[in-house]
Amino acid sequence: MPLKIIASQCTGCSACEPECPNVAITEKGGVFFINPKKCTECIGHFDAPQCTAVCPVDNTCVIDKSLPRYQPAA
């Protein structure tokens, strides 16, 4: 399950964009968007998803439960 950004809560501050190790985050119409194909939940990079850790608004960068879990390559 990759992460997603709840657009209605995103302030567009861009703090998450440079923190993403997968360059999965881009700006779209003033708010930010995570490309689910690129997101690895930061597994293998960091202890916690970087977007969630740096986001100033609680519960805005969250796991997208509608998508299958990210599978690290063996």
Place this chain on the structure above:
Amino acid sequence: MQQSADYKGCGTSGGAGKASCGSGAGANDLPPHIWDKVKNHPCYSEEAHHHYARMHVAVAPACNIQCNYCNRKYDCANESRPGVVSEKLTPEQAAKKVLAVASTIPQMTVLGIAGPGDPLANPQKTFKTFELIAKTAPDIKLCLSTNGLALPDHVETISKFKVDHVTITINMIDPAIGQRIYPWIFWNHKRYTGREAAQLLTERQLLGLEMLSARGILCKVNSVMIPGVNDKHLVEVNRAVKSRGAFLHNIMPLISAPEHGTVFGLAGQRGPTAQELKALQDDCEGEMNMMRHCRQCRADAVGLLGEDRSAEFTTDKLNSIQVRYDADARKSYQAAVEREREAKAAARESQLATLAGEHSEIKLLVAVATKGSGLINEHFGHAKEFQVYELSTAGAKFVGHRRVDLYCQGGYGEEESLSTVIRAINDCHAVFVAKIGGCPKAELAQAGIDPVDRHAGEFIEKSAISWFQHYLDRVRSGEIQHRARGDADIRQGAFIAA
């Protein structure tokens, strides 16, 4: 200890009366190379802020810490407080805006990057902006304001880009207090909370301050005064930053209203009263230079401190502004400003000379309505703020300002706003204005505040000293009795800029 020690040590001499060293200091109070750096920086020199303007460009939206007095979700064009902007800019847009403002406002001498997040959490955007401006408008001073967490990593770059003024917001040096102000920080790819977060933050802030001081970069420290949280502690903060070479300390009142949606606002945490703020600033003044003219402006403010012309320079409007950057025209305009400043200083000195030999225990505050240039040139009803001076036989000293709602609003709500104005300057014995109507005049007098309009268009300090002499004469002759005034309110609600 630090290279910078040479411009300190004047703190105690800046006590009662003499305009305090540092932000209130004039050419004769500072070493020439320091005076040269601050003389036309409105934030670093109180004297300069009557004449010179600054602008902030909002190129740095990201932040790396969370503060309980900040809410990044909220933005309103009608509100003025740090951390709030109406539109974010790219470095290229920012550089264009700077040129447009510099050609429209020739007394704009300083470009600052203050957010709306933290400039050093957006290092590429911040330094790209500085690079572009240094190329196109080399006469403009560069300045930045940071929470300090990332500062040690960027001191070399700051020095390389000749950023001569850096402000660090330091609200505590004790992590036990810090954890009540900062819920978390993001550092080295990790979110830290609680005491650990505050410990890391204070270490990084003080290290950054030492590194800047060692390179001779002027540092101002901003502290937010939060009653019951860090108000008493700020005296220790003051000592700690002084010993690490800070040039100026700016203690600001907490801005906290429930509608801002901040943790403090929602929790009902109050800000200080005018007297509480002044008492703390006075306590710290013996230790070092205090800034008292801060307007806690937005991260996209444009103009003199206390006025906000940012609405004239929105991206839409920038396209229609003809940008003709004329360095010579700016220079000659600024030379005229310097002559005006000299005339003002000469008038103050000659009036002050007449006070020589006078001794009185009386010390009191007066409010002044001004549009700038150090003159009493604003109507009472048009004033959006009043500047406050402390008068004694040692002279007139700027000690603060009070924001108010316009009294004159075209016929409605006036009585209510008049009482707000009176509450805001309730600790003052007199208010100096260019003009005032009969009705507010009577109400002010009734509230014990002398409305003075006979010095319209004259220099503030000269007029205030002359009024004070007359006041002392009347007290001496028994015509009036000197009485202490009460406390005053610091405005908390949303500030309507224009």
